[in-house]
Amino acid sequence: MDYSHELFGSTTKLSTKSRRLSGRRIALCLTGSVASIEAPKLARELRRHGAEVTCYMTQASVDYGISPYVMEWATKRPVISKLTGIVEHLMSYDLVVVYPATLNTINKIAQGLADxxxxxxxxxxxxxxxxIAPAMSLRLYKNAILKASVEKLAKMGATFVEPRLSEGTTKVATVDTTVDHVIRCLSISRLKGRGILILTGPTRYDLDPIRHISNKSTGKPGYWLAKEAFYKGCKVKVIYGPCSVSFPSYIPSVNAYTTEDMLAATLKELEKEKYEVAIFSAAVLDFKPTTYSMEKVKSGSSWRIELEPTVKIVEEVSCRYPDLKIVGFKLEYKVLKEELIKRTQEELMKIRAFLMVANDLSEIEGEWYPACLINQRRDIKGFKGTKMELAREIFNEIGGEMIHCSM
Structure with missing residues (x-):
């Protein structure tokens, strides 16, 4: 069937989200599970990132109500449900995604069966x-033979996307989660396998049981940094303060409240695991109250609050771990660009940073996040774009700097 023309309706023209999968050929394989109803969404989402998707279906997936015509529409390519003289099973793909994967199919793959x-x-x-994205009842997911099959395939190099546990069953991973894993599997990065620790969000101190002081921070820069690290194939962990974003379940994270909490969590993590890069994007409070009221301070009365300096997390870490590559953030407010760069360069020298990111809060608006990136050679690179785009630029710079350091 010829799909070169536009079919009627707005659903035929997909919006582009990225080109991360541009030129990549992906086989999307459906098996006999109700979760197959998510497959058309996954196919279209992969295409939004530039992938060419071909669908393979078992008869059981058709029996569960997913029409091959639906997948033909979602992929804009013919569906393969039977093998013919064209030897469709020998077609070359960058990645074969089994979504959803039943117990029966996973065990067959592990045993090398081809039926x-x-x-x-x-x-x-x-x-x-x-x-492989499993989907089955919880009792089946705990099956010992399935567990052995999963372990066998994982040792051979297969990637599994953990299912969601909900309503007493293991539901197939969400479309977004699966797309993130596809991007990670197909990424080509010199940072693959490297340990990246990210600090993000604000820290907070309570004044009384009701009130607290904190810095302005959504945690979104750290969220996108964590996602980018995951895409690059890094071993990433996040330490975050009270913020409005939720981190994906597949990115390990630790919550911290005060500045001391965040420092303790950071030092514990650095002692426990090997990290090559630490990104300090957290909006850490520089001051904390000297006292705490056990009762709510009545409104309408004056209240004098005394503040004292907090510990400098990045300075403490830099001192204890001199070989750690530090990416620091410097945030100022309504200063000349020359002054912003000067202060950032001073901070770079002080903490022996690998890379610094400088911002002026007065220029930040919503997702728009202009910045200056300054490396250890004091090269300055201007940036204008979203927080997501900045995260990608930061990791490009990290990769470039690591090459420079190894020369």
């Missing part, structure tokens, strides 16, 4: 190019 279009394709594919 339908999906299992035959998987049998002819290197396990490192398999991404």
């Amino acid at each position: 339908n279009a999906v299992t035959t394709l998987c049998a002819s594919t290197d396990p490192t190019r398999l991404l």
Whole structure:
């Protein structure tokens, strides 16, 4: 069927979210699960990131109510449900995604069985190019044979996307989560496998049981930094203060409240795991109250609050871990660009930073996040874009600096 023309309706023209999967060929394999109803959404989302998607279906997936015509519409390519003389199972793909994957299919793949279009394709594919998203009842998911199959495939290099536990069953991972794992699997980055620790969000101190002081911070810069680190294939962990964003379940994270809490969590993490880079994007309070009222201070009365300096987390870490590559953030308010750069360069020298990101709060608006990036050679690079785009730029700079340091 010719799909070169535009079909009627706005649903035929997909909006582009990124080009992260541009030129990538992905096989999306459906098996006999009710969760297959999510597959059309996944196919279209992968295409929004530039992928070319071909759908493979078992007869069981069709029996569960997913029409091949729906997947043909979602992928804009013919669906493969039977193997013919064209030897569809020998087609080359950058990644084979089994979504959803039943217990039956996972066990067959682990044993090398090839009795339908999906299992035959998987049998002819290197396990490192398999991404499997299980979906089944909780009792089946705890099956010992399934566990052995998952462990066997994982040791061979296959990637598993953990299901969601909800309503007594293991539901297939969300479309967004699966897309993130696809991007991670297909990324080509010199940072793959490197340990990245990210501090983000504000810290907070209570004044009484009702009130507190804190810095303005949504935690979004750290959220996008964590996602970018995940995309690059890094081993990432986040330490975050009270903020409005929630981090994906597949990115390990630790909550901190006060500045001391964040420092303690950071030092504990650095002692426990090996990290090459630490990104200090947190809006840490520089001052804390000297006293705390056990009772709510009555409104209408005057209240004098005395503040004292807090510990400088980045300075403490820099002193204890001189080999750690530090990415620091410097935030000022309504200063000349020359002064912003000067202060940032001074901070770079003080904490022996690997890279500094300088911002003026008066220029930040919503997702718009202009910045200056300054490396250890004091090269200055201006940036204008969103927080998501800045995160990508920061990791590009980190990768470039690591190459420079190794030369």
